[in-house]
Amino acid sequence: MIRKALSIPSVRETLRIILAVLIALTLGFIITLVVSKDPIGAYNAFLTGPVSRLNRAGEWIKESITLTLLGLAVAMVFKANLFSIGQDGQMQLGALISGIVVLYVPLPGILRIPLALIAAGLVGYLWGLIPGLLKAHLNANEIVSTLMLTAIAGRFYEFVLVTYLKPPTAGYNVSAAFPPEGLLPSFIPPFMTDLYQLFTSKANITIMIYIAIALVFVTYFIMYRTPFGYELRMVGANMKVARYGGVNTKRTIALAMAVSGILAGLAGAHLTMGIHGRVITQITASLGFEGIVVALLARNNPLMVPIAALAYGYMRAGADIMERSSDVPREMVLVIQAIIILLVTAERILPMVQKAIAERRDAGPAQPAEAEAAKGE
Amino acid sequence: MSFDVVLRSILSAAFLASVLRISTPLILPALGGLLTDLSGAVNIALEGTMIVGAFTGVIVSAYTQSWILGVLAGIAAGVFISGVLAFFHLYLKTDVILAGIAINIISSGGTIFLLYMLTGDKGSTSSLASKVVPNIDLPIFQNIPFLDQVFSGHNIFVWLAFILTALTAVMLYRTRLGVHIRAVGENPTAAESVGINVRRTQLIAMLLSGFLASLGGMDLSMAYLNGFTRDMTAGRGFIALAAVYLGGRKPWGTLIAAMVFGLADALSNQFGSMNIPSQLVSMIPYAVTILALVVYAVRQRQVIIDRARKFQERHMAEVAEAKAAND
Numbered sequence: 001m002i003r004k005a006l007s008i009p010s011v012r013e014t015l016r017i018i019l020a021v022l023i024a025l026t027l028g029f030i031i032t033l034v035v036s037k038d039p040i041g042a043y044n045a046f047l048t049g050p051v052s053r054l055n056r057a058g059e060w061i062k063e064s065i066t067l068t069l070l071g072l073a074v075a076m077v078f079k080a081n082l083f084s085i086g087q088d089g090q091m092q093l094g095a096l097i098s099g100i101v102v103l104y105v106p107l108p109g110i111l112r113i114p115l116a117l118i119a120a121g122l123v124g125y126l127w128g129l130i131p132g133l134l135k136a137h138l139n140a141n142e143i144v145s146t147l148m149l150t151a152i153a154g155r156f157y158e159f160v161l162v163t164y165l166k167p168p169t170a171g172y173n174v175s176a177a178f179p180p181e182g183l184l185p186s187f188i189p190p191f192m193t194d195l196y197q198l199f200t201s202k203a204n205i206t207i208m209i210y211i212a213i214a215l216v217f218v219t220y221f222i223m224y225r226t227p228f229g230y231e232l233r234m235v236g237a238n239m240k241v242a243r244y245g246g247v248n249t250k251r252t253i254a255l256a257m258a259v260s261g262i263l264a265g266l267a268g269a270h271l272t273m274g275i276h277g278r279v280i281t282q283i284t285a286s287l288g289f290e291g292i293v294v295a296l297l298a299r300n301n302p303l304m305v306p307i308a309a310l311a312y313g314y315m316r317a318g319a320d321i322m323e324r325s326s327d328v329p330r331e332m333v334l335v336i337q338a339i340i341i342l343l344v345t346a347e348r349i350l351p352m353v354q355k356a357i358a359e360r361r362d363a364g365p366a367q368p369a370e371a372e373a374a375k376g377e
Numbered sequence: 378m379s380f381d382v383v384l385r386s387i388l389s390a391a392f393l394a395s396v397l398r399i400s401t402p403l404i405l406p407a408l409g410g411l412l413t414d415l416s417g418a419v420n421i422a423l424e425g426t427m428i429v430g431a432f433t434g435v436i437v438s439a440y441t442q443s444w445i446l447g448v449l450a451g452i453a454a455g456v457f458i459s460g461v462l463a464f465f466h467l468y469l470k471t472d473v474i475l476a477g478i479a480i481n482i483i484s485s486g487g488t489i490f491l492l493y494m495l496t497g498d499k500g501s502t503s504s505l506a507s508k509v510v511p512n513i514d515l516p517i518f519q520n521i522p523f524l525d526q527v528f529s530g531h532n533i534f535v536w537l538a539f540i541l542t543a544l545t546a547v548m549l550y551r552t553r554l555g556v557h558i559r560a561v562g563e564n565p566t567a568a569e570s571v572g573i574n575v576r577r578t579q580l581i582a583m584l585l586s587g588f589l590a591s592l593g594g595m596d597l598s599m600a601y602l603n604g605f606t607r608d609m610t611a612g613r614g615f616i617a618l619a620a621v622y623l624g625g626r627k628p629w630g631t632l633i634a635a636m637v638f639g640l641a642d643a644l645s646n647q648f649g650s651m652n653i654p655s656q657l658v659s660m661i662p663y664a665v666t667i668l669a670l671v672v673y674a675v676r677q678r679q680v681i682i683d684r685a686r687k688f689q690e691r692h693m694a695e696v697a698e699a700k701a702a703n704d
Contacts, residue, residue, distance in 0.1 A: 035494055083474050134667070138674035143419055143474060144622050145670055147615050148663040155663075159656035289478050296475065329493045334486025341479035346469035 013299055020343035021297075021311070028336040032328055042326035046333075049321030050314050056321060058203020062275055064306070064313035065205075068212045069267035070291025071298060071305040072219045076260040078292075079223060079300045081236040082135065084257050086146030087264040088288040089153030090127045094120035094268025096157050099165065099175055099279035102182030102272070109181035116182065117211075117269050124265020125258045127153060132257030136250040142257070150288075158281065165279055173281035184208055184274045206274040213306070215263065220302040222259070232256050264291070290316075293337055296344050312337075390526030392643065397527070397535055398601060400639030402427075402610075404538040405593035406617035407635045408545050409586030411628060414621050415549070416582035417562035421477035422462050423590045424614025425484030430455040430591025431598035432488040435507040435605040436495065444508035448595055455591020456584050458484065463583040467576050481614075489607045501606040510534065510600050534596035539632075541589065546628035558582050590614065619666040625673065634669075638662045 028046075032039045050060040070087055077084040101116040131149060134140040158173070165175035184206035188196045199205065223229040231252045234242040243249045271283050294312055298304035319333035343349065406423045413420035433454035438447025462480050465471040493499045510533045549555035560568040561578045569575050593613070598605045616638050623637065624630030645658035 085474070085478075134671065134674075138671055138678070140667075140670045140674045141419075141622070143421070144619060145667055148619055148666050148670075151612065151615070151663045152660050155656040155660045159654050162656075163654060289482065292475070292478060329490055329499060331486040331490040331493075334482050335490065338479040338483035338486070341475055341482070342465055342471060345475045345479075346465055346471045349469055352469075 017297055017299070017344055020340050023343060024336045024339040027339055028332055031332055031335065036326060036328050038326060042322055042328045045325045046318040046322040046328075048318075049325070050317040052321075054198075054202045056317065058199075058205055059320075060310075060313055060317040061203070061205050061209065063317055064309045065208050065212045065274070066267050066270055066287065067290060067294050067309035067313050068216065068306045069263050069270065070287065071294030071309050072215060072302055073260045073263035073267070074291040074295035075298060075300040075302055075305055076219060076223065076232070076263070077257055078295055079236050080232045080253065080256040081239070082253060082257060083143045084128070084131060084146045084260065085143060085289065085292065086128065086131060086150045087260075087267075087291045088284050089146070089150030090124040090261045090264035091268035091271070091284050091287070092150075092153045092157045093123045093127050094265030095272045095279060095283050096160055096268070097123045097265075098269035099178070099272045100160075102178050103165065103175060107181075109185075112181050113184060113273070116273060117266060120265040120269035121262040122265070124261035124263070124268070126261070128261020128264070129254060129258035132254035135257065136253040157283075161279055161281060175279035177278050178273065182273060183277055184270075206270075208270045208274045211266070212270075215266070216302055216306055219263070219305075223302060228252065228255065267291075293341060296341060390524075392647070393527045394530070396636065396640050396643045397531065399642050400636040401535045401538045402593045402596045402601060402613055403617050403620060403635040403638050404542065404632050405534065405596065406586075406590040406614055407620040407624070407631045408541055408628065409589035409593075410618045410621045411545070411624075411626060411631050412549075412558065412582045412589070413579075413586045414626060415562045416558045416579045417565060418466065418473045418579060418583070419477075419618070420459075420462070420583065420586050421474055421618065422459065422480035422484075422614075423586070423593075423617050424610055424612065425477075425481035426455050426458045426587050426590035427594030427597070427610045427614050428488055428608070429458050429484045430594030431609060432492070432594075432605050434591075434595040435502050435505070435598045436491075438508035438599065439502065439505035442506075442508065444510050444599065447508055447599060448510065451591050451595045451599075452588055455587045455594065457587070459583050459587025459590070462587075463580050466583075467579055485608055488605075492605070492607065499607060502604045505604070507604055508599065509603050510595075532596070532600035534592060534600050537592060541592075542628050542632045549628060554578075554581065590617075593617070616662070619663065622673065623662075623666045623669040625669075637665070 029039075029043055032043050032046075036042045050056050070091070073087050073090070098116040098120040101119050102112060105112055105115060107115065127149060131140075131142050131145040134145050135142045161175065162173055166173055167176050170176075186196060186200050187205045187207050187209050188199050190196050221229075223232060231242065231247045231249075234245065234247055235249055235252050235256075239249060242252075268284070272279055276283065290312070294305060294308045297308035297312060315333055315336065319330040322328055322332070323330035406427055409426075410420055410423055430451040434447045434451030436447075437450035438444050441447065458480060462473070462476055465476040465479075466473040489499055492502065496502060496504050498504060512530055512532050513536055514529050514531075515536075547555075549559065557568070557573050557578045558581075560571075560573060561575050561582075565575045568578075594610060597609055597613075602609070617635065620631050620634040620638055624632070624634035641659055641662045645655040648655055648658050
């Protein structure tokens with residue numbers, strides 16, 4: 001029964017990821033044991049912190065929404081075997097343009113918010129299209145080009161923020177606070193008065209949660225139910241075969257990276273309009289490569305991305321709480337995160353473990369397989 | 378400040394000397410990036426390797442009160458980190474980009490974690506009395522008016538950057554190992570068929586790149602600045618990677634490209650005093666790198682097309698010859 005379940009690749013993959021997370025968490029606990037005066041308290045804060053209060057849970061959910069969008073963006077390019085790691089830049093530009101629209105376009109909220117979201121998606125699309133075209137038509141290394149474009153986006157972001165958006169009186173490099181017409185509304189409709197008040201005051205989760213969930217299904221649909229998605233997966237599986245099979249690989253590559261940019265741009269809009277309520281300096285700090293972790297944990301499957309994002313967002317939120325309530329710095333979670341990436345991506349670990357088990361079994365006296373073979377003879 | 382004043386300060390010896398200093402922590406890791414790139418793997422972990430080298434050098438020098446021991450420990454740490462990357466990439470078949478990202482994350486997080494544990498401060502090692510490496514003045518420049526200012530008062534790492542570029546060039550084009558590294562990167566299957574140990578060659582390239590990146594990191598913490606600050610590499614490992622491509626994947630080209638980045642950095646400091654926004658100036662090298670990437674790709678394609686045409690012409694000539702012989 002168990003062996004049968006284990007022979008299904010997806011079950012094995014899921015098991016492997018859960019195992020990797022558990023190993024990493026155990027190592028995290030060992031580190032805590034070594035460094036902390038109160039390791040149990042610290043690890044308890046890490047593991048249960050995010051659900052201990054409503055406002056903390058709210059932070060966790062908001063973080064997970066950003067991570068979901070980033071994870072979807074990465075899953076799409078990784079599925080096409082493109083190492084586009086420019087999500088951070090796309091996200092920054094998305095945040096910037098959404099801030100500009102919100103601050104300077106005098107429209108009612110019902111028009112201004114969608115306009116800002118569309119602008120953020122569009123700018124992400126364009127910032128993904130550039131390396132996409134370079135890769136598709138010139139075979140320019142997408143890792144380097146996306147890294148460069150991210151660096152450019154980051155500097156442009158700070159330049160516009162400091163030069164144009166920052167009010168002369170502001171002490172920090174931040175824009176003016178967004179007007180109410182520019183903030184995403186709460187995910188609870190206002191007529192449910194009690195809940196509405198509870199959530200807007202304690203854990204202001206916005207309608208972005210619905211948009212994110214919808215985008216999970218849209219991304220899944222695009223990747224698994226459309227010709228483009230089919231071509232994208234074919235390019236990812238084997239570029240030469242795809243080209244030989246008549247796939248317009250150039251178009252697919254450019255489009256995959258551009259569409260992925262839309263999702264990252266929207267993640268940026270969520271940062272400004274859903275979390276901070278203004279454009280702030282270094283808004284994507286520490287989010288740069290997090291989408292990659294989420295996509296890895298979800299094995300590039302869009303439907304698994306929100307689950308991975310929730311799990312991973314939980315870890316990040318827990319680390320923040322642990323830092324505040326104990327003597328263990330939040331960077332411990334970075335160690336856990338790196339170990340998860342290494343364990344999940346090390347393709348040879350499982351075969352090596354299997355081989356080791358098989359060898360041990362070979363050394364043992366009873367051999368069920370051999371006995372059966374002998375019977376057959 | 379007027380343009381005139383800025384121009385004069387740019388053309389001064391002190392400015393050129395500062396370009397050399399700013400470029401050094403880019404040149405050293407860029408050489409490392411070049412070696413791994415030529416051997417066929419993009420070493421995105423340069424950033425993490427640098428920060429670990431910078432941290433270890435400072436901590437060990439503070440506790441032993443010896444800059445030599447600090448530097449040696451920093452090198453050991455950098456080589457170890459790249460060894461971890463090599464182990465995962467070459468032996469466990471982890472994708473080198475993802476393993477590199479993991480190394481960067483664990484390096485940034487791990488150094489801050491240890492910093493806090495050792496000093497109780499998450500920002501910097503200002504509470505520790507760490508050592509700096511000594512400066513070296515070359516006597517040959519001493520009596521030349523302008524050059525003595527450009528080339529005086531530089532630390533060991535500045536000189537090492539130039540020496541190691543020369544050594545890298547010699548190693549790549551004049552030694553067996555260099556030929557092996559380039560062959561493995563060009564076509565691993567072909568390299569293997571002539572008896573080159575592909576995995577070992579890539580391992581050596583990666584360890585050397587760890588050595589070079591750790592020197593770049595220590596230049597920041599033990600020469601350029603006195604002490605370690607969290608995330609003090611600030612993306613230099615990625616810029617170094619870009620310098621490899623901007624420099625056309627050649628040692629001296631990489632050095633010049635790294636100095637172009639250093640120059641842009643120094644210029645953006647200067648322009649900050651005029652009304653030219655420093656962020657826009659510091660963008661230029663990245664844009665140039667993308668352009669270089671495009672130019673490189675176009676040229677590469679032209680080479681392939683030319684080769685194909687030559688092959689075709691030769692083939693047609695042979696066919697014509699054979700036909701003539703038959704007639």
